[in-house]
Amino acid sequence: MTQEQLNGSQILLRALADQGADVVFGYPGGVVLPLYDELFKQNAVRHVLVRHEQGAVHAAEGYARSTGKVGVVLVTSGPGATNTVTGLTDALLDSTPLVCLTGQVPTSLIGNDAFQEADTTGITRSCTKHNYLVKDVTQLARTLHEAFHVARSGRPGPVLVDLPKDVLTAVGPYLSPQAVRHKSYHPRVRGDASAITETVRLMAQARRPLFYGGGGIINSGPQAAERLTQLVHATGFPITLTLMGLGAVPAHDPHFLGMVGMHGTYEANMAMHDCDLMLCIGARFDDRVTGKVSAFSPHSRKVHVDIDPSSINKNVMVDIPIIGDVGTVLEDMMQAWRALAPRPDRALLNPWWNVIEEWRARQCLKFEETDRVIKPQRVIRSLYEATRGRDVYVCTEVGQHQMWAAQHFGFDEPRRWMTSGGLGTMGFGLPAAIGAQMAHPDSLVIDIAGEASIMMNIQEMATAVQHRLPVKVFIINNRYMGMVRQWQELLYGGRYSESYSATLPDFVKLAEAFGWTGFKVEKADALDAVLKTALDAPGPVIVDVVVDSSENCFPMIPAGAAHNEILLGPADETGREPGNEEGMVLI
Amino acid sequence: MTTTLRQETRHTISVLVDNEAGVLARVIGLFSGRGYNIESLTVAEVDLREKLSRITIVTIGTPMIIEQIKAQLGRLVPVQKVSDLTAEGPHVERELALIKVKGVGETRREALQIADIFRARVVDSTHESFVFEIVGNTGKLDAFITLMEPLGLIEISRTGVVAIARGSQPL
Numbered sequence: 001m002t003q004e005q006l007n008g009s010q011i012l013l014r015a016l017a018d019q020g021a022d023v024v025f026g027y028p029g030g031v032v033l034p035l036y037d038e039l040f041k042q043n044a045v046r047h048v049l050v051r052h053e054q055g056a057v058h059a060a061e062g063y064a065r066s067t068g069k070v071g072v073v074l075v076t077s078g079p080g081a082t083n084t085v086t087g088l089t090d091a092l093l094d095s096t097p098l099v100c101l102t103g104q105v106p107t108s109l110i111g112n113d114a115f116q117e118a119d120t121t122g123i124t125r126s127c128t129k130h131n132y133l134v135k136d137v138t139q140l141a142r143t144l145h146e147a148f149h150v151a152r153s154g155r156p157g158p159v160l161v162d163l164p165k166d167v168l169t170a171v172g173p174y175l176s177p178q179a180v181r182h183k184s185y186h187p188r189v190r191g192d193a194s195a196i197t198e199t200v201r202l203m204a205q206a207r208r209p210l211f212y213g214g215g216g217i218i219n220s221g222p223q224a225a226e227r228l229t230q231l232v233h234a235t236g237f238p239i240t241l242t243l244m245g246l247g248a249v250p251a252h253d254p255h256f257l258g259m260v261g262m263h264g265t266y267e268a269n270m271a272m273h274d275c276d277l278m279l280c281i282g283a284r285f286d287d288r289v290t291g292k293v294s295a296f297s298p299h300s301r302k303v304h305v306d307i308d309p310s311s312i313n314k315n316v317m318v319d320i321p322i323i324g325d326v327g328t329v330l331e332d333m334m335q336a337w338r339a340l341a342p343r344p345d346r347a348l349l350n351p352w353w354n355v356i357e358e359w360r361a362r363q364c365l366k367f368e369e370t371d372r373v374i375k376p377q378r379v380i381r382s383l384y385e386a387t388r389g390r391d392v393y394v395c396t397e398v399g400q401h402q403m404w405a406a407q408h409f410g411f412d413e414p415r416r417w418m419t420s421g422g423l424g425t426m427g428f429g430l431p432a433a434i435g436a437q438m439a440h441p442d443s444l445v446i447d448i449a450g451e452a453s454i455m456m457n458i459q460e461m462a463t464a465v466q467h468r469l470p471v472k473v474f475i476i477n478n479r480y481m482g483m484v485r486q487w488q489e490l491l492y493g494g495r496y497s498e499s500y501s502a503t504l505p506d507f508v509k510l511a512e513a514f515g516w517t518g519f520k521v522e523k524a525d526a527l528d529a530v531l532k533t534a535l536d537a538p539g540p541v542i543v544d545v546v547v548d549s550s551e552n553c554f555p556m557i558p559a560g561a562a563h564n565e566i567l568l569g570p571a572d573e574t575g576r577e578p579g580n581e582e583g584m585v586l587i
Numbered sequence: 588m589t590t591t592l593r594q595e596t597r598h599t600i601s602v603l604v605d606n607e608a609g610v611l612a613r614v615i616g617l618f619s620g621r622g623y624n625i626e627s628l629t630v631a632e633v634d635l636r637e638k639l640s641r642i643t644i645v646t647i648g649t650p651m652i653i654e655q656i657k658a659q660l661g662r663l664v665p666v667q668k669v670s671d672l673t674a675e676g677p678h679v680e681r682e683l684a685l686i687k688v689k690g691v692g693e694t695r696r697e698a699l700q701i702a703d704i705f706r707a708r709v710v711d712s713t714h715e716s717f718v719f720e721i722v723g724n725t726g727k728l729d730a731f732i733t734l735m736e737p738l739g740l741i742e743i744s745r746t747g748v749v750a751i752a753r754g755s756q757p758l
């Protein structure tokens with residue numbers, strides 16, 4: 001049997017097609033020209049030309065997170081590659097599967113400080129799950145298939161493949177994905193059976209149990225979310241979710257206590273503090289969730305289900321670690337729970353639910369409304385109301401608006417919510433929305449933005465126009481880097497050093513300049529009508545919503561504090577000691 | 588109990604890796620990026636057919652940190668096996684050093700005597716110097732070096748620790 005011989009660029013495109021990658025987000029340059037030439041001659045893989053390589057990575061993240069598929073990025077060597085570093089780090093921290101293809105100078109020039117040469121594998125070693133430099137065309141197909149496998153399996157993440165120009169032109173064999181199996185990388189999927197049995201035994205005895213779910217549920221796939229919802233219903237246990245986990249159970253489910261963590265709900269954080277059994281499912285005890293570790297949930301036994309062994313006992317010691325895929329473990333857990341006889345008495349949970357209802361009654365997300373100014377929370381609420389029942393995907397930038405979106409927009413399904421959690425990358429939302437819209441051309445895709453963040457990848461407005469992507473951007477314009485201003489108010493005596501959004505553009509004119517439609521709204525009574533018009537407008541739209549510039553985001557657990565030291569509103573902050581060192585370091 | 592959790596101990600960890608470009612940089616980058624200690628690190632190919640290298644790392648940390656180090660190493664794609672020899676039972680550790688000592692007159696004879704006691708071999712000698720080769724565990728090498736110091740120690744080159752578990756089982 002003779003193997004088919006192709007040139008490196010053809011091998012690459014074939015591998016993409018065989019891996020089911022139909023969209024590539026990229027930007028051309030010298031060393032990738034052979035590949036762009038092959039791209040020109042085919043139709044199987046569509047290329048989305050971005051306007052900055054960071055935008056390509058975030059777009060691929062939006063594509064990946066809204067579909068569960070691997071997002072693909074293609075950029076040139078040197079500056080093209082270095083421009084991807086923020087996006088790759090973002091994808092690494094949020095466990096997003098990507099394959100980033102970077103051009104490289106010809107192998108004969110590597111190490112010579114050649115034009116547009118950068119040590120790409122060296123630079124990206126710590127911000128990728130794994131990376132490769134392909135020096136020989138005979139290894140190309142194998143490496144690409146391996147890259148996709150590593151990106152999507154286990155704890156997903158970004159994988160980079162560096163491609164010298166001569167490898168893209170050399171001729172070599174093509175191998176199908178089936179012909180490739182990695183020597184050593186085989187993450188564990190099935191959880192330990194005895195640990196699951198032991199967990200279910202603890203669940204049956206618990207009086208104050210709590211599920212604490214995270215992004216691992218979303219990454220495991222829609223089945224995991226369904227199984228979790230079933231288990232929640234079967235047990236009657238309350239559940240909270242992290243920023244990354246929103247949508248894993250429906251937001252309107254009465255068992256859902258809202259988001260946990262620094263800007264999570266009062267009831268969720270109090271339940272974390274007071275529970276006697278914590279079932280952590282695909283979350284990682286991040287510092288924004290735990291607050292002060294020494295005071296974290298002092299009375300609970302803790303079970304931790306995670307596919308990544310290094311997440312276990314990293315920040316918080318747990319009693320039962322279960323290493324495996326969340327979806328698979330939840331299925332086994334459900335079976336073990338059903339097999340349990342006699343059925344645990346659900347009435348035993350009544351006292352716990354009564355306490356939770358008392359916490360809920362505090363209505364921690366309530367905000368004061370006036371008709372004088374638009375409250376930022378009102379914008380999110382109205383957007384949520386206006387899009388309810390519609391097929392909607394929501395991305396955000398980073399700051400107060402992001403937290404308000406997490407608090408006030410309800411997500412009933414996984415993969416509908418895309419925000420930069422681990423890295424907190426301003427400029428994530430617009431390109432991510434473009435990527436999500438590319439994957440779901442007929443859906444409504446929204447970016448909830450801050451006026452400062454949106455400026456960080458504003459150039460991607462052109463990408464949306466070129467590819468006819470009707471994304472809707474709502475700028476929660478408070479004229480401040482609001483989250484920074486809030487910390488300065490609480491911790492730095494109100495000295496608003498460099499946090500004012502000076503010399504903002506006229507966003508309506510900006511929209512028009514790019515070929516978008518622009519709206520501006522300042523009056524509370526005009527808000528709903530403008531939102532509706534914007535949502536129904538055909539192409540891409542920016543809505544500049546001028547909101548109260550002094551509003552702060554509550555509830556808030558000051559960094560370095562315990563869950564039960566949560567601040568509920570402005571009244572709580574007066575008379576508070578200025579924050580401690582740890583708090584200052586953490587922003 | 589909290590004191591034992593906070594106590595730092597020394598662990599010798601063996602890591603079997605695919606011998607591919609950049610694998611050592613990955614391991615070292617992991618230690619520097621996450622702020623772990625490296626007391627010593629050795630590496631060489633041990634299986635030419637399968638292209639496997641063995642890295643031996645001596646590190647110091649609290650039990651939680653040592654667990655993290657092992658888990659983080661295990662997460663690297665080219666890593667095949669991670670074994671904490673210190674935790675997993677009896678093992679043998681060896682290190683080799685080449686030690687250059689000034690040796691004239693009285694000190695020359697004394698250096699040779701001490702070398703004899705330590706079973707160090709002379710691998711080079713001139714009229715005014717020796718190079719000793721000594722093999723043993725880290726403590727033995729340290730002791731030898733301490734004794735050579737007053738006699739005119741010039742230079743030291745050490746391999747770092749290599750280690751293997753006792754008994755018939757492989758890693």
Ligand SMILES: Cc1ncc(C[n+]2csc(CCOP(=O)(O)OP(=O)(O)O)c2C)c(N)n1
Nearest residue numbers: 399400401426450451452453480481482483
């Ligand atoms: C790339 C980047 N630089 C800096 C920061 C620090 N930062 C966090 S929130 C924030 C302010 C964001 O302002 P805006 O987009 O207006 O959102 P708001 O908080 O006002 O809603 C800044 C500067 C960041 N997260 N990302």
Ligand SMILES: [Mg+2]
Nearest residue numbers: 450451480482
């Ligand atoms: Mg702002």
